[in-house]
Amino acid sequence: MTLKRNKAKFRLKFIYCLQLGAKPIVIISILIPHLDIDMSSVLISGGNGFLGYHLVEKFISKGFDVTIVDDLSTSKRSDLLEKVTFYNKRIEDFNTDEKFDYVVHLAARPSPEDYISSPVETILSNSYGTRVMLETARKSNATFMYTSSSEVYGNASVLPTPETYYGYVNPNGIRSCYDESKRFSEAMIMAYRRQYNMKVRIQRPFNVYGPRIREDGIYGRVIPRFIMQALENKDLTVHGDGLQTRSFLYIEDWLSATMKFLLANSVSHEVLNIGSDSEITVFELAKLIVEMTKSGSKIVHTEAREDDPRRRSADLTIVKSDLDWSPVVSVREGLQKTIKWFRMRSE
Numbered sequence: 001m002t003l004k005r006n007k008a009k010f011r012l013k014f015i016y017c018l019q020l021g022a023k024p025i026v027i028i029s030i031l032i033p034h035l036d037i038d039m040s041s042v043l044i045s046g047g048n049g050f051l052g053y054h055l056v057e058k059f060i061s062k063g064f065d066v067t068i069v070d071d072l073s074t075s076k077r078s079d080l081l082e083k084v085t086f087y088n089k090r091i092e093d094f095n096t097d098e099k100f101d102y103v104v105h106l107a108a109r110p111s112p113e114d115y116i117s118s119p120v121e122t123i124l125s126n127s128y129g130t131r132v133m134l135e136t137a138r139k140s141n142a143t144f145m146y147t148s149s150s151e152v153y154g155n156a157s158v159l160p161t162p163e164t165y166y167g168y169v170n171p172n173g174i175r176s177c178y179d180e181s182k183r184f185s186e187a188m189i190m191a192y193r194r195q196y197n198m199k200v201r202i203q204r205p206f207n208v209y210g211p212r213i214r215e216d217g218i219y220g221r222v223i224p225r226f227i228m229q230a231l232e233n234k235d236l237t238v239h240g241d242g243l244q245t246r247s248f249l250y251i252e253d254w255l256s257a258t259m260k261f262l263l264a265n266s267v268s269h270e271v272l273n274i275g276s277d278s279e280i281t282v283f284e285l286a287k288l289i290v291e292m293t294k295s296g297s298k299i300v301h302t303e304a305r306e307d308d309p310r311r312r313s314a315d316l317t318i319v320k321s322d323l324d325w326s327p328v329v330s331v332r333e334g335l336q337k338t339i340k341w342f343r344m345r346s347e
């Protein structure tokens, strides 16, 4: 029976790949089954965003049957949407009877200016949205992954911060729409896991950056914003004294950890930091970007952000041993690739 179903699924996928104009490697791999191609299906919310794009690209290259739900509220339509099943919807309004092997909930507004200006949408995608995705995973008997955030730690007093640190968060402050809803989602996911015995993975990414990261005006995160300011010879706007730190993780490192975590048959820990422990102050970052772009920009200080965490650094002890993974791309190397991408974009 299983063999028959697998054969039918196999034939369907083959036709599907041909119809989509899938890469020849995918089609060849279907014909030669021992190649490293996975025929599983995955549903990704926010699959058109920065993290989503890279993840979807990886899944397509591995032969996954990919479905994306995204309302395009924070991203421009990407070329990959032609190669997947795409629902242009807010995640809270999404409903399907389809079954998936993996469900990944990425949809979110990670840029502070953006979530502060749309706090209700931010909370809804991390509450109703999480529920919709959890229910879809539960009905599918799928492995569920959530991109939580290092924001759950708030203004951490333990650095580097391990997964066991409970956080120091203002529950009704200006960033609470993001960090408290991320925390709420984590609680809901663990409730589902305890009550329904689901396979869940919660990752806490730390300031991921790289090509394709959103750079439009004030909605960009610090790296794309500084790069664009430098390339346009505008002042680099450092908020406050610039002595606050972040630990930036290059997208390729994030991707390798995410794939390992999601596809692992079993995990010792359901919550993992996916980040870097190499801290840099925002002021040092600004100097580095000016130097690397050979820009004539000045660095200026602007008003400090409210509730801006002073330091951020990931304790990687657990993720290193659980996933046999470490970040390998240095900030300089990652910035080089990112600057190159932004230069090509603006030419």
Ligand code: UDP
Pocket: 110, 111, 112, 113, 207, 220, 221, 222, 223, 225, 237, 238, 239, 240, 244, 246, 282, 305, 308, 309
């Ligand atoms: N930042 C800055 N100037 C900017 C944008 C951001 O100094 O134009 C600082 C911000 O205050 C924070 C850090 O850079 O301390 C990282 O900000 P980002 O928006 O990337 O995200 P966060 O890590 O705060 O979620």
